[in-house]
Amino acid sequence: MDYAWRPLTKIADNGEDGAVSKYPATNPVFHCDAGKMRLFWQMTSDGTQSSSQLRMRAGSVSNAFDSILSVRWTTPVDGDPLTTSVSGDDFLNAAAALCPNTWPLLNGVFEPRKSYEKAPLFSSEKGHNLTAPEVDAAAIDAMVDALVARIRDFDNTYLNDVKQQLSENRPTLRPILDRLRRFSDILRFFDAFHAHLKRNTLIVFLYMVYDTYSMVVMRLTVFNMFSPDRYDRGWQTRSQPQKIKLENGADRLLLPVHSNAVNLSVVLYSDDDGTTWKYAETPILGRGTVEPSIVQRPSGKLTAFLRTKAPGLYLNRVAVSDSCDYGITWSPAVPVLNANIKSRDSGISALSLKHSKFDPSLGPFIVVYTPDQDGRNLHLSVGFFGTSSDRGNRPLAWLEPICLEQADNGCRIGDPSVTEGDDGTLYISCSYHVPNEDGACEKICVIQYDGLRS
Known part of the structure; x- marks a missing residue:
């Protein structure tokens, strides 16, 4: 069948009649169901993702939908702000509590096999593949190499904050942390101490530095996206919103979003047909897991498939996270270990x-x-x-x-x-x-x- 594309039609604006000319790369998403059309996108005041604000434009369509021109919009071209509220500290503390349980650590211990089997903390069903986790020596070495490469490129602006937070949580690490003058010292440090410390101890140290840096950046980044007055800024859409069925038969709208600034994903949800929105109690936490795409099982359980921006830490696989309470809480991301389901960022x-x-x-x-x-x-x-x-x-x-x-x-x-x-x-x-x-x-x-x- 041959398709003919209609001319471009303006259906959303960046505000002030498009006065902001420098617009960031973005992925507007649609949801159309039961005669209702919703468009979600980002508006920005200065042309950067850090100042972006989620917007929603609503409309209606008839059964004889012909094109986007037949949508009867009920909101203006610059839409309405998609606002919600959350306690930034509570959200971040929940994320920090999940960090030790993200692949491949489990409660601060380097246990790839166990972390894979037990990481879905909120799941009643374990396992995502027919094969056992690939945790042989070559796979571990590949993960370590990828981890070192990412850490040594971290912004040294946050080094002292990372060292202070790690020292407070793990006082025994202070002699080691004192040797770090820049994040790039990690490689020299790792090689020099490999002969004197257990390999697992060094691997755990690397993951702790990585996770602590991520949390510090979340709290201290100039975007400050987690403070109450900026919490709706900096989030980006990618996958389509969707409607799911709750156990009582009611409908729930899900809107997955992510932040490239802090490499974090979260799901917004609405139980009143998109009028008001709430944040999930936990993010979809992983190391560089973004752009969740969600499907619902026959049992009602949700599974999110995620792009991995740190593919080496996930054995070059797509990451997956589960929710057993219809999107309120999410398990830490683990890799789909089927050899064919690969992810190269x-x-x-x-x-x-x-x-x-x-x-x-x-x-x-x-x-x-x-x-x-x-x-x-x-x-x-x-x-x-x-x-x-x-x-x-x-x-x-x-x-x-x-x-x-x-x-x-x-x-x-x-x-x-x-x-x-x-x-x-x-x-x-x-x-x-x-x-x-x-x-x-x-x-x-x-x-x-x-x-x-x-």
Whole structure:
């Protein structure tokens, strides 16, 4: 089927009739359901993500929806602020409490296998794969190398704050911390002390520095996004909002957002059809896990698939987090250890299948991603959560990946987003970077895939 694109139509503004010309890269997202249309995007006062504010524009559509021009908007082109309130300290303290339980630490101990099995603290079901965690020596060395590389590039502005906080929490570390003059000393320190300290002790030290730095930046960053009057600033949208069913049959709207400033994700939710919004009690915590894409199992449990901006710390895999209370609390992120579900710091999109050839009670879903570092291939993998009556440790099962697109030499694919038509046809949009004599241009590619229809 051939599609013809209509001319560009302005449906959102940056305020003041677009007077702010320097606009940051952003990902507006739509939610359309039961005749209601919602658009979420970022408004900025100075052209940077740090001053951005989430905005929402609402409208209605008829059953004979033809195009975006047929939307009857009930709010102006610059939308309404999406505001909510939260205690910044409570939120940060909850995040700090989860840090020792993020992959691959468990209660401050380097236990990759145990941390993988037990990290989903809020989950009644453990395990995400048919294979055991890859925690052999080579995998550990790769994680350590990635960790050292990231730490040595940290901003030394925060070094004293990190040393002070670590010294207060772990006084025994003071002699070691006194040797650090800059974060780049970590590599020299690690090599010099490797012969005198247990390897696990050094690995735990590295993770503690990484986590403490992240928390310090959250508290002290000039963006100050966690203070009560700025808490709605700096968040970015990526994946589409979605409506889920609660146990009592009521509807809940979820809006996943993330911050590139502090590499953190959180889920906003609304129980009154988008009128008011609340923050989840815990973030989706990981080390550089952003852009959550959420699917709901037949049992009601939620699973978020996340892009990993520190892929080496997740064995080059997509990260996953669970919620068993409909998005209120989330488990620390752990890797999906299926060898085919890879992440090289690239966008992903996940979706529950409603009209496919698979039994819906098995919880079929798809993940669309680019597994290679150069972004040359776009893959789709089908997975299954298990029946709604399953209890215990049933793992995910995956089918072999499907290659949707292969870029020509020099081109790059990225930022996929997938939706499902009423007949089971999948529509996958993605960016397509094409080199030319002027440098490069970016196009939008839409792929139609019928292979999973009933």
